[in-house]
Amino acid sequence: QVQLVESGGGVVQPGGSLRLSCAASGFTFSSYGMHWVRQAPGKGLEWVAFIRNDGGNKFYADSVKGRFSISRDNSKNTLYLQMNSLTAEDTAVYYCVKEGTDFDYWGQGTLVTVSS
Amino acid sequence: QAGLTQPPSVSKGLRQTATLTCTGNSNNVGNQGVAWLQQHQGHPPKLLSYRNNNRPSGISERLSASRSGNTASLTITGLQPEDEADYYCSAWDSSLSAWVFGGGTKLTVL
Numbered sequence: 001q002v003q004l005v006e007s008g009g010g011v012v013q014p015g016g017s018l019r020l021s022c023a024a025s026g027f028t029f030s031s032y033g034m035h036w037v038r039q040a041p042g043k044g045l046e047w048v049a050f051i052r053n054d055g056g057n058k059f060y061a062d063s064v065k066g067r068f069s070i071s072r073d074n075s076k077n078t079l080y081l082q083m084n085s086l087t088a089e090d091t092a093v094y095y096c097v098k099e100g101t102d103f104d105y106w107g108q109g110t111l112v113t114v115s116s
Numbered sequence: 117q118a119g120l121t122q123p124p125s126v127s128k129g130l131r132q133t134a135t136l137t138c139t140g141n142s143n144n145v146g147n148q149g150v151a152w153l154q155q156h157q158g159h160p161p162k163l164l165s166y167r168n169n170n171r172p173s174g175i176s177e178r179l180s181a182s183r184s185g186n187t188a189s190l191t192i193t194g195l196q197p198e199d200e201a202d203y204y205c206s207a208w209d210s211s212l213s214a215w216v217f218g219g220g221t222k223l224t225v226l
Binding site: 035044045046047050059060061062095101102103104105106107108109 | 149151153155160161162163166167170172202204206212213214215216217218219220
């Protein structure tokens, strides 16, 4: 069965950096595009970034463009999100999501807290 | 980035029918596939419908999705206590080159 396991979340100071990882299993990772979607505490879902199956096309939300970078290693079945220049507004649970038929499988999420 | 518009809350009685709406424009809902997701408190979202009106395997037939112009709808018949959750719509926006979500609708089953 499809499994997506995020890691790398934690507490970071404003202006700091963090790299999230998502280990995928149960499907042919290299055949599917992948998203990062986040949810601030008590708020709705916000799409963050997408990467095509071969890493060739990447798209970002305006709120993270120039600060966040999505990447993947198909040999390791792993998705990444490098987050720089973090602010309090980036505090959220970050979900790794498979793009098969739209957002078809979600991980459990990893919490990122930006606070001094 | 402008999102899709959903009513913040809908309340219906047990065994009644609820219709949740999602309004966008011709760059997203009007000309792109719409997905609907359900999220129970403390859990990740779950896909209910994709590309306007397709149900993934295992999703109840009590749920159906549709689209008319720039508004998408999710209809849930025979409401059950387990249908009480937050519901989100999403679509690709061709002008923004980004996916957009609605703000979510909290469905309460009375």
